[in-house]
Amino acid sequence: MWFSKSKDDVTKELNVNPSTGLTTQEAKARLEKYGLNKLKGKPKKSLISLFFAQLKDMLIYVLLAAAVITIFIGEYVDSIIILLVVLINAVIGVVQEAKAEKAVEALQKMTTPKSLVRRDGEVKEINSEEVVPGDIVILDAGRFIPADLRLLESANLQIEESALTGESVPSNKDADDIHEDPKTPIGDKSNMAFMSTLVTYGRGEGIVVATAMETEIGTIAKILDEDNDELTPLQKRLEELGKVLGYLCIGICVLIFGIALLQGRDLFEMFLTAISLAVAAIPEGLAAIVAIVLALGVTRMSKINAIVKKLPAVETLGSVNIICSDKTGTLTQNKMTVVKNYTIGNLKDVSVTGENLTPSTDEAELIRSLVLCSDATYENGEGTGDPTEIALVVLGDKYNMKKSDLNTKHKRVSENPFDSDRKLMSTLNVEGSGYRVHTKGAIDNLLKISTTALVDGKVVPLTENLKSDLLTKTEEMSDGALRVLGVAYKDTTSMIAPEDMEKDLTVIGIVGMIDPPRLEVKDSIKEAKLAGITPIMITGDHKNTAVAIAKELGIAESIEQSLTGAEIDELSDEEFSDKINNYRVFARVSPEHKVKIVRAFKAHGNIVSMTGDGVNDAPSLKYADIGVAMGITGTDVAKGASDMILTDDNFTTIVNAIEEGRNIYNNIKKSVIFLLSCNLGEVITVLLSIIFKWPIPLTATQLLWINLITDALPAIALGVDPGDKDVMKKKPRNPKESFFAGGAGVRAVIGGVLIGSLTLLAFYFGLTERGYLFGAGDPTEEQLLYARTMAFVVLAGSQLFYSLSVRNSSKSIFKIGLFSNMKLIGAIIVGFILQEVVISIPVLANAFNVHNLPLNDWAIVLGFALIPLIVNEIIKFIMKIREEKEEANSN
Template sequence: MNTQWHSLSSDETLKRLSTCEDGLSTEDVVGRVQKFGYNELQEKAAVSPLMLLIAQFNSLLIIILFTAALISLIFGKLPEAISIITIVIFAGVLGFIQEFRAGKALQALKKMAAPTAIVIRNGKEQEIPSRELVPGDVIKIAMGDKVPADARIIKCANLKVEESALTGESLSVEKHTSAIAGENIPLGDRNNILFAGTSISFGRGTAVVVETGMETEFGKIAGMLQSTEEERTPLQINLDQLGKKLGIFAIALAAIMSVFQIVQIVASGSITADKMMEVFIWGVALAVAVIPEALPAVVTISLALGVRRMVKRKALIRKLPAVETLGATNIICSDKTGTLTQDAMTIRKIYTGGTEYAVTGNGYEPKGEIKAGDTSVQKLPEPLYELLNSGTLCNDTKLIQEDNEWKIIGDPTEGAIVVAAVKGGMDIIKKREESPRLYEIPFSSESKKMTTVNKQGKELIVSAKGALEMLLSECKYIHSAEGIREINQNDIDEIYRVYASFANTALRVLTICGKKIQMELTSFKTIALEANESEAVRNDLDRLIESDLVFYGLVGMFDPPREEVKAAIITCEKAGIRPIMITGDHKDTAVAVARELGILKHGGALSGQELDQLTDEEFINSVDNTDVYARISPAHKLKIVDALMKKGNVVAMTGDGVNDAPSLKKANIGVAMGITGTDVSKEAAKMILTDDNFSSIVAAIEEGRSIFENIRKYLVYLLSGNMGTVFGILITFFLGYSLPINAVQILFINFIMDGLVAIALGVEPPEPGIMNRKPRDTKEGILNGITIKAITVLSVWIAIVTTFAYAYTHLFAEHPAGLSPEQIDAEASTMFFLTLLIARFFNGFNCRSLTRSIFTVPVFSNKSLLVNIVVSVVLTWFLFFVEPLRKAFGLVKITDIGEIIVIAAASFSLLIFGELMKYLFRDTLNKNSNL
């Protein structure tokens, strides 16, 4: 309905919705269901699994391979056909599995909906399925309930709501019934509205439903999720482009050479069916030689191996192409709470007795000390003791240790006070046992304070904590360094000065007060019991307890940055990656944390309201110099990510709440939190951090860069080998020889042998200084100038040595008498095959680094390469010494010592030639080594 419900009073809201506190009638409900529909999320029709599977086989490379298999089948080449089809199906199934697991974010969002709701209809309370709620329904909510729809609060008592799934902020929000002036107020500030999918953490209330289904804030997120297209990764785009180019080249080359052969046959006047079949088989072999059949499987497997390595670095990849995307990332949009910070409120400063104290240590681990200046406080001064004593007693939070990790059970703000007390040497468990609570005035959004009465020894101790403006007016005394005395204006001025200094450094400031009640224990207990029965007695007792308090002091706390994040930010700077903070927290707090971490470089910070005031052009221009976004809505996040991506950036976006899901899906690489993240955010993301730590993103980017560099290495390896084979075939053809290698032999090398070596290159350790380079330009393509140069040079040399080995058998080798030309051709073909195979083994060592000499790369730093080459040698041995295999592949035994020496020398020369290439082109290689 797009009404600013927060700006209306309770009565105005009821009137606008034509309802009342007794709820709707049955007739009203029927009409509204027809008008507004059911209170549920609508889902677009999904792609069927069958269509998803078929989509895996619609690339040009796959079509060419299928065509090659069909031609092989027509001409009775069953081994070739089976080999090609097996490769195609294997790669397609891998792709289907990955995509089928994606796209479950909306289902996870649906699971967050409340199954039932307590509603007032026809003046009576009843429980109904939440999908049957309509605008105008009056609902009742209490602690532990999930909110079933967006609703305007009309009555509440001490109501707190946990909205982290929607806003990203972990602290419970205090709710009230008063109208909030202003339009486009951030969700986190609409404290008179309940949002569907959030949870009631304390208190109870009554509210009128204002939005249902897709019109709720959750519904809007669902709509954005379904309308947001996932961006294809640079690797997917580059591989598609490469596949098309190779496919077109393969078809063109095979067609041209086939036509050339047919012309020769026609010119010679010897056209026969057998010769035409040979032409087709020759064309298929040439096409197969061009295409790196192992590439789809090798890319998938190497990315999967990269995923395994990333798990060890606390990053879980959900979608394989995201591994490579990380390597191109140049912007990280990070949430603040829990990712850049510890999500553990910590007291940093204390003011009491006229002295300002610093508290060391971060998080909930009670490790640290309280210091006055540079001096550690060994014995707590009386004012400081009273402040921590009252803060501990007026407190329901427990500090525990589980699995060597300190945690709190309760409110983070109270947890910070408990930890500070322990740092001050207090035994809080013993203190609470010795000081039982007798009475409590609970916190409320109206009073903004909490007060307790405890029995401590023979005394009755009042302890209060809350907002300064609510407690200072109740203070008649102050605990100075000299003792308790009446408070004066100078004291008040000093308190406000300290409060301002704390607040200006983005500390959350809490006031702590207390006193001793001069009353007999039995008398107090009697009055407390009466207070439970009489509101008048309770009000009188509350006034007695909360009057003439002693001001103990102020505590300033904040959520500290993670210790390791500063180092990660510095690494980002060196790596050319720009971190941006996007948070639902207040602007001052966000700026302070960003400044401390070193994120605030360009000096720009925008709130959600400021962002709304910008024109589209102004906003697009602002993203280049804005480092911090605060009080941001889901739509804002999506807008920010979209603007950054339109400017050509590769954007990683972190998030843990439902509100983050659309932007996580939109970003090049969505990063969800594994600990605090909702199922919705995890399903929308491509990567999950198992430790919720920003530094793990940076570690994952390093892995991503390494993986992309390794992809380039094995592309150089695969394509130089394939093109070397093609050039060798062409050279032998123009020299007048027959086809030197058949399609099955090519497939064996391309898929089995090359696959094993390429997979090993995929796990090559990162090059030194990989995080001291700028992110690679995604427009450059997976094959840049230097890789094309390396492929060209290496492939030419492979063609030369394989052709030489083939020609050697025809021109120089000694053959037994009576050997037929066909047998000599088979021997020459075997020479070509073996030289090509072993040369490509040595080429694998060449490609371990495109810039460094292989003799400077530690031999055992990639054990997989050594193991896989040994496996390849064993498979080759079987190929030659198991007679049925040898015959199936059209090979013969090589026994001539001269031929064996030629194979060894020709193959090994590739390693020497590779070293020469690196030496001659080293300056160019190093200059172009940036990812």
């Protein structure tokens, strides 16, 4: 804890004389001991190991088994398709995992290339990688910090640390400070400078106390480098489904083969049928369909400015119920803005946008002094310098008091630079035939050196009442989380020394400024809340400032809903986890705190999204279920650790992405329920025929063909179904629920039973239509051929029609629009065309043991095929009436 030690103690412990620095020989020895000042990552996995890691999944095992079975029964086309599905999914997984490794690589790039150090009594420029503990580093404005330093000297030193702390204002540094509290937050360690932060003002010297992975940035790199291979909800559901289907297909084979053995049927025929049915029971197209649906979802999301790096993240977004958002640059504009000014007796809100505004007399003097007493520039929408001073120059632009014009008219001839002890800055500018001192800084310090005040254009004595008035307004602005600056002036007929500038001043007034919230975020947060999503602010900024922004945006209602990093440290993990739901704002937090917060929310079963743009956000971006980085202001580190990148840095895009994620999950669920209903129908058809000692209604090739045409196009078309307009009016999905929650399992069973029963009914109708009497021996070949054709067409047709009803679990197909998904209509038409081709072309008809049907038979099979769709729509109608009655009774 170098920040708690004096400068002398630090130099003695590191055995170095600050006036001469390390010797070249000592620096070389320390470089060998501590290694290069370079961030390290864990060894990369080879592409081969990454590839085989993708195959360690139950559903993949089932698919590979299905491929072997199809090869065994001679269905080589199906086996090739299955193997291609496995290969494509493995390749996608390898690509996504390789991208994740870029996070630490981006951190490595952030280390600075050159540094100024004192060695052998001379100041030298060396590669930052060669900096070692004990090196004396020279700091000046515009230079990056090469390692973690304990400051030895500081003169008006300010360092931009927003990447680590989240604060938009540079931190003032003082080498003489000592912080005895071991839990002092990074943002409050005023005697330290940290690797990869930027000096924005002043100068200083520091001694290197940590390099490479021992730095604060290195700590973040270690967190990023830890393995965190937790499955997404979608992956968990698919793994669970794969296990169920794997056991199911084995049971089907054993059951059917066992019954056939007892009945004395042809064992080879029943073996092929059992194997074919087992293959049909596994929706081998499921993995490909899910991948296709997710990929298409990624394409759609890119059009709304959300770039998804990992396909499962699309679905996970749909179950997000906690959005942890960094404040600076994400919820706010990341630029200080003057929102209020006060001249005695006149408080004005200046947060309005626009140009050529007209100031009052006193207000014009206040703005003129603030602009002239600033070193920042602002041209063409771009500012340079201290963010606070940029805000003052922008304020001048609003009132057509441009800094360039004022500098030309009132040339600066002397100054007294800002000092952290005085907390004031003064300039001496030409004013007519004489000069004027312009001073800005802490209002209480200004009042001590002022004797008069400007009131309605007149200089009057500074009375105690006027002082009290200014201090009261200052306190009100501070309570509103505004940063307050006072301004004063005095006229002089001649040049005066800097030390004489700040005497006998005339107070003009004060300004209050803040990093304001993004204009569109408030509506987005309201929409998120309506969708059952809780927004959380996590920031390194001060508590009052954070709560003020949170109140304005609707995130929090009172300061009691906030907690600081220091207060988090006082709680045990269990206590913090128990109380986590009471808070909406976390302020003055470190990277470790952010991870702790995310983990605490996840411990309650929440699906957590974390947004951010700085290096300090990277660990929490990785540990969150969905890490969302900002594309414009985001660092490479944040982007590398995230699952999704917002190209417009707009919080609203997150809400749109969540809506898209919910619809994508619903579409995947539709595809799964549809596939299982169809496959269950096939199982019921064969199983019941064996139990009833009927002839087998479908051959192995017919089962595989139907499985092919119904598992492909209709299921994919359901996967790209237009989104439900009411999806954001519902609460987030429970991440623990299965695909079969909400009555989906019952619907799948009902659909499967209807499809299987009607296929058997069609088979029965076909046999009796051709004069077959059950129990009177085996049917003739012609009778069996006709009956199987009827069953073949009904099984395929009922599945194709049933896909229309699966589009929505509660709304009728007419309410959602019969033709609102033309891809599904196209898939149904193509499916019937393929059926017609198979039964009408002699070569194919012979291969599949079917024949062409006359027109009147087509009318019969279409009637049978429509029944599952009609029954399901009737069930929806009955359920709707029941829900309306229950709602009426409750009211």
